[in-house]
Amino acid sequence: MNVQLDWLNELVDLSGLSLDEIVNKLSLYSTEVEGVSRVVSGTNLVIGHVLECVDHPDSDHLHVCKVDVGSEVLQIVCGAPNVKAGQYVIVALIDAVLPGDFKIKKSKIRGVESFGMICSLKEIGMENKYIPAEFSDGIYYFKDEVKVGSPALEALGLASPVLELGLTPNRSDLLSMLGVAYEASACFDRKMKALDYKKVDGDFDKAINLKIHTPNCMTYYARRFEGLEIKESPRWLKTRLISFGVRPINNVVDITNYILxxxxxxxxxxxxxxxxxxxxxxxxENGEKIVTLDNIERTLDENDIVITNGKEAVAIAGVMGGLSTEITDDTKNMTLEVAEFNPTLIRLTSQKLNLRSESSNRFEKGIDSNRIPLALEYATYLLKELCNAKVSSHITSHYNNVAKEKEIHASTSFISKALGVKLEAGEILDVFKRLQFRVELDKDDMKVYVPSRRLDVNIPDDLVEEVGRIYGYEKLPLTLPTGLKEGGLTNYQKRRKLLKHTLVTLGLNEVITYSLVSHEENEDFNLLKEEGAKPIKLMHPISSDREEARMSLLPSMINHVNYLNNRKIKDVRAFEVARVYSEIGGKYYEDETLSIALANSFASTLWKGSVEKVDFYLLKGIVDTVFKDLNVELTYKTLDKESNELHPTRTALIYLGDKLIGYMGAIHPKYALKHDLKDLYVAEIRLADILSIELPTVIYKPISKVPSVERDIALVMNKDINASDIVDTIKSVDNKLLSDVKIFDLYVGENVKEDEKSLAIKLVFTSYETLTDDVINNKVNKILKELEKKYQATLRQ
Amino acid sequence: MLQKLMEMKENAKEKISEAKSIQELNETKAMYLGKKSPLQALFSQMKDLSAEGKKELGQKINEFKTMIEEEVNKRLVKIKEEEVERRLKMEKIDVTLPGKEIPQGALHILTKTIEEMEDIFLTMGYSVVEGPEVEEDLYNFEMMNLPKNHPARDMQDSFYINPNNLLRTHTSPVQARTMLKAKGEPIKVICPGKVYRRDDDDATHSHQFMQLEGLVVDKDISMADLKGTLSLLMKKMLGENTKIRFRPSYFPFTEPSVEVDVTCFKCGGKGCSLCKGSGWIEVLGGGKVHPNVLKMAGYDPNIYTGFAFGIGIERIAMLKHGIDDIRNFYISDPRFLKQF
Incomplete structure (x- = not known):
């Protein structure tokens, strides 16, 4: 809503208040002033009288003018085609500054000195849409009497600043100058002024045959006018509409917009x-058609309200008129409608037809039906004054019920408690007086009567807001809620935090990427996809890049890697903790998931020639460490499913107990080729189960005073036997003395058969008593026997 | 013979002191005390001496032996010291060369900002609750006092997946869920999380962003409590001198509703380019929980009141660190994230 200050001042007395004060106070007590603008601007602009205008001796389009600016007569070179002697024009004097920081200086134009500039409306900042056609290609000149040498912007009526109010949708009352005036009156504690109009007597008497067939038309007033003279509006009316943001058309249209x-x-x-x-x-009716003012045929349905002439639709109520009954320059007789329609239906209709206008905006937010007769009176007065209209004394009207004041009960103590400050009844009454809300006080209780213009004030809490803001939120003390509650993170949240922090400690960078991906991306990395899981699709995506909620974090991670690679960053150490989404049987699931990507080198100290290249085991080491930190024992199995994205033999499935919760491995060479990836290892692990584990309190075990005993064994076995199976078997033999099993060498090649490999394993035995050779040899032999039995693994000779 | 021994004694001292290495020293020692040394010759001649002479010579030889051993030991210590000195010279390194690279990771600035806020609220007895991002219209809008056809739904253009479900447009539905779960008990929670709006991405808009919702429900919760809580939060987040102010606003789920400004932390309130000359910057919205919201979630608004607020995490991080483009957060360039 644009509010011209001069206009506002005509409705409420704001004299003596500075612009800054008005802007700041309205923002603090009422509604945000998003900006202050001026329709036109510039300094050192005066009205000049063109005394003489001759062609420039050295140009075919320039003119040399002698211009009286009051204090002196200036020679000004002007290129406008429409400049003529006798005109009263806008002159920018030397040192004037025009919009765009354009400074006027003394100059010589093709040999002729020029002491200023005659301005067009565009040059002083007016938007093209507001410039009348006759002045669009040249300078502006005044048609009415003006004083030579006086400030030009004032004479144009456009000097006054315009406040741009950013309105919240509830404050429909502020969509009118009168509403803003009520608000300013309350905020600044200033008096309202009387409206400047006279009641008009009828010239003839003609009723209209009005029938309302729907309760969605709550109020309808109509009046006939005859013998209209349609012409240009006077300047005061045009300038007010321009500052409001509406283009002047002719006096009849302008009057309707002025009333709005x-x-x-x-x-x-x-x-x-x-x-x-x-x-x-x-x-x-469903499928009913009407051609609207913009010459487009619209198809309507049973949720649209129409105005008809008894036979066919002549307007879409509250949204747009029909072409068949349009006011044109030839119109002589007019019927004026002032009505109120169901706000929700107006909103739906204007949305559906994509016809949003100043009118529909007000109807859909709700108007004050009490103002309807007044608005009609005021319009009648202007039509008589400005269009010389003859007025019917008959006002045809229909209304269901007149909007009344709303009665709301509240108490001083209720309002004080809600705000958190002890208020006296007098302080509260003062606020309501400023707002022009009637109050009946009965000890602590008050009955507040809210005028019909304030559709947003309906319950006692709304009164709290009114008192709070006008009393001043700045006067509220700073207190804290006094009730005690136990707070803190849940076990799950603590473990997730630990997980993230451990990953960072291990050198990984956290990334956060968008949850929405393309359908194609959502087909990749589906190893963890549940039976029957479907992607969650948006009904109205912004683009096909973001049409589904992601089912895996890795496509986004791949994009991140691509982003880095494109910027010549080859080393990637990244992780993300986020949800993946799916629909299974009509239910929606969100699973918190960890993704990791490692590419190229993990760490390098180049001058020492040391480079740690990423590989499967580095990734596994990170995963192991992180989950060891969370006290979770994971198991790894060879990939036994088809995957287009993961390397068939360098990928491990990750299990928590019997449950598949993740995978990690190298990117499939084909996928890498397609996505321009190199040396990339990724992991994706579901976190819900891992993070939900409640760890028991740890009970201390004394540390053995006896040093551990180590035995190294080298075993030869079939190549395809998993190291984890060997280690598990060793551990299964003894769970008392054997404290650790470490693989310290893997060998294939000379001296080992082609289908075999050699694993060197360190066995660590720990006890609280000294271990004799016999005991240990016995254990080792048992282990060897078991390995031989299970895997035909033998000691390497 | 004694004469000879005396000569050897003089000679030996010099020779031992000339030995340059342990090996040389051992050779010198062997020269005087070894099997082929002149001393052995003296021993072999001893049998011809009288008992008296034997005793005397024996004594002298022992003295000589002791002297040699002492000298050798002295020299040995010296040689070892010299060797250490030499080695120290050899072991010289350039301590200004860079150290071995230890990979260093960083938490995302959004995570850091949330953790910072969480820590502040945890000390005040708040719990952290989370809710679904694929939300029901019921919780996202209706229980937030935004019935179907409410005009304010225009403000929040949403990603629907069907007429009843959508990606949540704010963290406020967690309020409703928390209240239903708490079944009439007092509540003190914050709810951080991702939210989605149907906006085109540019420097200041993102179709996905993060919010932190706060909700307190108890008896006699006031606007002053909200002001005090947010004032404390902003002081901790943005500096002890930070002040806040309330401006009237509108949210369907709070009444009264306010926008909250903080004093510009760049200029301290004097007015600068960051605050567009006003000295204040808008950071969040909040208010007292609307009685309809309380009622729908099973609380009697005549007994219980509450406050709620919603903070844009990106906005706080952008203001605090002078970040000019919201897309930076979701590009997650390590060169960006490592700055914080």
Whole structure:
């Protein structure tokens, strides 16, 4: 909502208040002032009288003018085609500054000195849409009497600053100058001024045959006008509409827009000769058609309200008029509609037809139906004054019920408690007086009568807001809730935090990527996909890149790696903890998941020639460490499923107990080729089970005073036997003395058969008593026997 | 013979002191005390001496032996010291060369910002609760006092997946879920998480961003409590001198509703380019929980009241660190993230 300050001042006395004060106080006590603008601007602009205008001796389009600017007569070179002697024009004097920081200096144009500039409206900042056609290609000149040498912007009526109010959707009352005036009156504790209009007597008496067939038309007033003189509006009216943000058209249209701006009440004008004398309001029929003012045929349905002439639709109520009854320059007789329609239906209709206007905006937010008769009176007065209209004394009207004041009960103590500050009844009454809310006080209790213009104030809590803001939120003390509650992170949240921090400690960078991906991306990395899981698709995605909620974190991670590679960053150490989403049988699932990507080198100290290249075992080491930190024992199995994205023999499935919760491995060479990836290892692990584990309190075990005993064994076995099976078997033999099993060498090649490999294993035995050779040899032999039995693994000779 | 021994004694001292290495020293020692040394010759001649003479010579030889051993030991210590000195010279390194690279990771700045806020609220007895991102219209809108056809739904253009489910547009639905679960008991929670709006991405808009919701429900919770809580939060987040102010606003789920500004931390409130000359920067919205919201979630608004607020994590991080483009957060370039 744009509010011209001079206009506001005509409705409420703001004299003596500075612009800054007005802007700041409105923002703090009422609604945000998003900006202050001026329709036109510039300094050192005066009205000049062109005394003489001759062609430039050395140019075919320039003119040399002698211009009286009051204090002196200046020679000014002007290139406008429409400059003529006798005109009263806008002159930018030497040192004037025009919008865009354009400074006027003394100059010589093709040999002729020029002491200023005659301005067009564009040059002083007016938007093209507001510039009348006759001045669009040249300078502006005044048609009415003006004083030479006086400030030009004031004479244009456009000097006053315009406040741009950012309104919240509840404050429909501020969509009118009058509403803003009430608000300013309360905020600044200033008096309202009386509206400047006279009640007009009728010139003839003609009723309209009005029938309302739907309760969605709550109020309908109509009045006939005859013998209209349609012409340009006077400047005061045009400038007010421009500052409000509406382009002036002609006096009739301008008057309807002026009433909309002043009262927030949309009007609609029909050409009576095209409309006839019947108005009926009803719901449209499914498939009913109407050609609107913009010459487009619209198809309506039963949720649209239409105005008809008894036979066919002549307007879409509250949204747009029909072409068949349009006011044109030839219109002589007019029927004016002032009405109120169901806000929700207006909103749905204007949304559906994509026709949003100042009118529909007000109807859908709700108007003050009490203002309807007044708006019609005021419009009548202006139509008589500015269009020389003859007025019917008959006002045809229909209304269900007149909006009344709302009665709300509240108490001083309720309002004080809600705000958290002890207020006296007098302080609260003062606020309501400023707001012009009537109050009946009965000890602590008050009955507050809220005027019908304030559709947003309905419950006692709304009164708390009114008192809070006008009393001043800045006066509220700073207190804290006093009730005690135990707080803290849950076990799950603590473990997730630990997980993230451990990953960072291990050198990984956390990334956060978008949850929405393309359908193609969502087909990749589906090893963990549950039976029957489907992607969650958006009904109206912004683009096909973001049409589904992701089912794996890795496609986003691959994009991240690509992003880095494209910027010549080859080393990647990244992780993300985020949810993946799926639909199974109509239910939605969100699974917190960890993804990791490692590429190229993990760490390098180049001058020492040391480079740690990433590989499967580095990734596994990180995963192991992180989950050891969380006290979780994971098991790894060879990939036994088809995957287009993962290396068939360098990928491990990760299990928690019997449950598959993740995988890690190298990217499939084909996928790498397609996505331009190199040396990339990734992991994806579901976190819900891992993070939900509640760890028992650890009970201390004394440390053995006897040193551990180590035995190294080298075993030869079939190549395909998993190291983890060997280690598990060793551990299964003894769970008392054997404290650790470490693989310290893997060998294939000379002296080992082609289908075999050699594993060197360190066995660590720990006890609280000294271990004799016999005991240990006995254990080792048992282990060897078991390995031979299970895997035909033998001691390497 | 004694004469000879005396000569050898003089000679030996010099020779031993000339030995340059342990090996040389051992050779010198052997020269005087070894099997082929002149001393052995003296021993062999001893049998011809009288008992008296034997005794005397024996004594002298022992003295000589002791002297040699002492000298050798002295020299040995010296040689070892010299060797250490030499080695120290050899072991010289350039301590200004860079150290071995230990990979260093970083938490995402959004995570850090959330953790910082969580820590502040945890000390005040708040719990952290989370809710689904694929949310029901019921919780996202209806229980937040935004019935179907409510005009304010225009403000929040949403990603629906069907008429009843959508990606949550704010963390507020967690309020409703928390209240239903708490079944009328007092509540003190914060709810961080991802939210989604149907916006085109640019420097200041993102179709995905993070919010932190706060909710306190108890008896006699006031606007002053909200002001005090947010003032404390902002002081801890942005500096002890930070002040806040409330401006009236509108959210369907709070009444009264306020926008909260903080004093510009760049200029301290004097007015600068960051705060567009006003000295204040808008950081979040909040208010007292609307009685309809309380009622729908099973609380009697005549007994219980509450406050709620919602903070844009990106906004706080952007303001605090002078980040000018919200897309940076989701590009997650390590060169960006390692700055914090």
């Amino acid at each position: 701006a002043l009262f927030g009440q949309p009007l609609h004008a029909f050409d009576s000769d095209k409309l006839g004398n019947t108005i009926e309001v009803r719901m449209a």
